[in-house]
Amino acid sequence: TTRQRRRQSWDEQPSSTAPTSSYNKHDKPSDGGSGGGGVRVQWGMVVFALGFFRYMSVKSNIIHDCDETFNYWEPLHYLLYNSGFQTWEYSSQYALRSYLYIIFHALVGVPASWLFGDDKVKVFYAVRLFLGILSVVADAFLVVALSRKYGKRIASYTLMMLCLTSGCYLASTSFLPSTFSMYAMSLATALALLEKPAWAVAIAASGVIIGWPFSVLAFVPVTLFSLRRNLKRAFLSGAIISVSLLALSVLVDHYYYKRWTSSVLNLLLYNVLGGGESHLYGVEGPLFYVHNAFNNFNFAFVLALLFPATLLVQAVRRKFVPELLIFISPIYIWLAFMSLQPHKEERFLYPIYPLICVAASAFIESLPDFFHDKYVRNDRSLIVLAAKFVRPVILSLIISISYSRTFSLIHGYSAPLEIYKHLDYHEDAGVGSTLCVGSEWHRFPSSFFVPDYVAQVRWIDDGFRGLLPLPFNSTLGGTSAAPVYFNNKNKASEEQYLRDLESC
Structure with a gap:
């Protein structure tokens, strides 16, 4: 008789008609005890790593976009100190910007201003620290959720990239609605992975309404996934949060603009239905975001784009389809959609x-x-071992290039933040001084860096013919003002430049 080999558990293949459950870390074969699927990352380690690098970002990050200064730091400064610059978007005639997002950060800014008094720079960094904490919480949930679903290795790799890639390091502490949407994306994805669909939809709705309304497209996959998991609870959660936040946004806008309006709706109407003229503020080619993402993530971005190709391998497909593929699909959806828009940032x-x-x-x-x-349970062939060896090499390359870019940006462009701090040592200029800024107006780091002895900051005409921000005018109503010198055509106003240069 022929002696037959005893059937092993891994020989048994499920039939095509048998139901298959989603992959989890316990399904992963052993990887030789090198930190594979059966071990979780610890909350403490994740929070410590993210906290350390987010704190470094708080202290060292620059302001990358003048919109961050004039559309967010300046209105916050006005709410705290009754002075600051106003852009045309904050004119009550247009009301394109939500004060709900501003007062969310004022919850930290107000007590910080009480605590630090006249030291406005410390208030600035207190708000930044709040941004860093939000980032730590959201990203920590994401890393832990990945660990529980797919194992320690993928979670550890993600943690290192969240901490050290230039894009995440620099964006994590930026005072921008798109940054808030980024926090929400991390947290909503984590909650969906942790099988909390109602919470995932609620966070997604918060990221869109409090943060950036246009990011709704990026949240569609995780929202649909969560609705499919628990339609009733997820739908009710999303509906309640959406209606509540929209109502709160309208009330807040009414309080500040002194008229019934919705900044969320106004922004959508201006850019989508109203024939918005965002192209007035710059137009870029279709590859702008590809180049930009490569700058911020180098080869990590290339690998992210190539990820769908890995699904041709059955073992990878079994691990990551459908959940992970759904969760990362916004990369391709968002990149394609945004690349079609003429105005890019x-x-x-x-x-x-x-x-x-x-x-x-x-x-x-x-x-x-x-x-x-x-057909081999623990394949230790040379090529497999080489592939395992290459993994940390690739990760090290990505992190090294990212560190170089981050250091270069901070070293090369941190001058405005540092120079304006020195104004504190020039009180001999006298109380009521006028600080004049010329062609570097777009590098103005915000009024938080302007000491109290300076009565006003004014722009000097350097030939720029676009519309510049002007100070909030309390006599016209402050936040409710609709100054005639503002327009939505990006045309310079006669009032925006200081004519008496002797007063500088």
Whole structure:
């Protein structure tokens, strides 16, 4: 008789008609005890790592976009100190910007202003620290959720990229609605992975309404996934949060603009239905975001784009389809949609930054699966071992390039923040002084860096013919003012430049 080998558990293949459950870390074969699927990352380690690098970002990050200064730091400064610059978007005639987002940060800014008094620079960094804490919480949930679902390795890779890639390091402490949407994307994805669909939809709705309304497209996949998991609870959660936040936004806008309006609706109407003229503020080619994302993530972005190709491998497909593929799909949806828009800015990609880290980490983690012999339980062939060795090499390359870019940006462009701090040592200029700024107006770091002895900051005509911000005018109503010198055509106003240069 012929002696037959005893059937092993891994020989049994499910039939095509048998139901298959979603992949989790316990389904992953052993990887030789090198930190594979059966071990979780610890909350303490994740929070410490993220906290350390977010604190470094708080202290060292520059202001990358003048919109951050004039559309967010300046209105916050006005609410705290009754002085600051107003842009045309904050004119009550247009009311395109939500004060709900501003007062959310004023919850930290107000007590910080009480605590630090006249030291406005410390208030600035207190608000930034709040941004860093939000980032730590959201990203920590994402890393832990990945660990519980897919194992320690992919979670660890994601953690390192969230901490050290230039994009995440710099965006995490920027005072921008798209940054808030980025936090929401991390947290909503984490909650969906943790099988909390109602919470995932609620956070997604918050990211869109409090943060950036246009990011709604990026949240569609995680929202649909959550609705499919628990339609009733997820729908009710999303509906209640959406209606509540929209109502609160309208009330807040009414309080500040002194008329019934919705800044969320106004922004959508201006850019979508109203024939918005965002092209007046710059037009870029279709590859702008590809170039920009590569600058901020280098080869991690390339690997994130290539991730769908890994699904051709059955072992990878079994791990990551459908859940992870759904969660990272906003990378491709958002990139394609935004690349079609004529007006492009770096911050518009912020909502998908965490997902780029996840997709790149999944690609790196799956490298050995390309060469693994499916008939061998623990394949230790030379090519598989080489693929495992390459994983930390690739990760190290990504982090090294990212560190170089981050250091270069901070070293090369931090001068405005540092120079304006020195104004504190020039009180001999006298109380009531006028600080004049010329062609570097777009590098103005905000009124938080202007000491109290300076009565006003004014622009000097350097030939720029676009519309510049002007101070909030309390005599016209402050936040409720609709000054005649503002327009939505980006045309310079006669009042925006100081004519008496002797007063500088």
